Amino acid sequence: MTAPNAPTPNLPAHEIVYRQIREMVLFGELAPGQPVTIQGLVAQLGTGMTPVREAIRRLTAEGALEFKGNRRVCVPDLTAQHLHELAFARVALEPHLAELAIKQATPADIDALEATDARVNAAISAGDIRSYLEQNYLFHTALYALSGADILCPMVQGLWLRVGPSLRIVCGRYGTLNLPDKHAEAIAALRAGRAADLSAAIRDDIVQGQDQIAAALAEAGGDSLA
Amino acid sequence: MTAPNAPTPNLPAHEIVYRQIREMVLFGELAPGQPVTIQGLVAQLGTGMTPVREAIRRLTAEGALEFKGNRRVCVPDLTAQHLHELAFARVALEPHLAELAIKQATPADIDALEATDARVNAAISAGDIRSYLEQNYLFHTALYALSGADILCPMVQGLWLRVGPSLRIVCGRYGTLNLPDKHAEAIAALRAGRAADLSAAIRDDIVQGQDQIAAALAEAGGDSLA
DNA sequence: CGGTCAATAATATGATCAAATTATGTCCTG
């Protein structure tokens, strides 16, 4: 009855809408500072306004969207201070999740991560920004998910949700050439069971990426990347 | 037409409802594992169901409520692992916020904190659990707010939102006698400008509190406090 | 003990109301 590509017809509409808008933010379809209107999303996604409202509330709570004063919602525009806070939180949490993951990872898990990293490199070579953002996100997310941390993983995903739009801007402006890639070191450490090395690789990856955004922001002058 | 106690008629209803439910969770009016129905809240709060739906989505995103499979929402029941994750995140973030706060705090700010701490102690002496939870939350929140960290502060508040219900259970079960109170040390360090001491005091406060919950959970046997 | 039916609660749509922003026109000033 349903089309073959309807894997989860039981999923509520607000969940679908939430994921759609979330991907728009994560992979840069919505730029920082860009206003987001409920009715615009209703028209764009072809659904009622209640699911859209609920999705926006959720994303606002996660920091992916921001209440801009008078009932106006937009994608947040990061300041240097915000970037600093995000870097601190990421360095505090993500290496720890990686260390937890090392105890749970099976060889099959590591192979899957390596395959994802190959797609990351392919995207970098091809200069495909969208694909790079997706696969890079997938690499980190999949690694952390191995930790089985029910609370910390969603927290970290919230941090990525805040960094996403700015990362997109930086990639679009300076290309995918000198992007951070400590993934190979991370995978090697994961295979060898060297927790400290894995932790360091992830930390370096984070710091490099954040430094690039910070540099772009400093070059842009003001508080904004827009 | 409206009652005299309508101080903010301009605030949207979903915001009001959100804060009401949030306080219920934070201060233990809703117990862990307790199911939360939309219509129950509609009847209890005397509002429409749309604001209630939006508030529930927001709280679910923050981890204060949990989607329990079949479109059922309830207050999460912490396992030992979840408690461990929360303790890690709190220790990673809250002492840092305290250190940031020390640079911004004015004498008036510190006096206000001391007044709040006095109310914490009064609540402990009186055995008033609800007041203790409120004032203790207020003490930490106000301290961290001094840091001016727009991203980290809401993150930490999300952590408190998850701990709240369990803390209430523990207080109700074992009383307010041997609760952690490193607040005096924290205030002294804050006045003296000793960042390391302040950081240590906050960390000890967190660890003691979490250890109490962990002990209660271990005594209860299973994964649950309920 | 299993299956079916009814009741209940959540999901989702559309309509209505209120608020805000934008655009326009007029008046005042240089």
Added chain:
DNA sequence: CAGGACATAATTTGATCATATTATTGACCG
């Protein structure tokens, strides 16, 4: 006479509610 600013009106947008639809739960009957 021209340009800008303020006030007002209109359109756009968000908030809320009432209602219909659907799925799940629990009970009752075979």
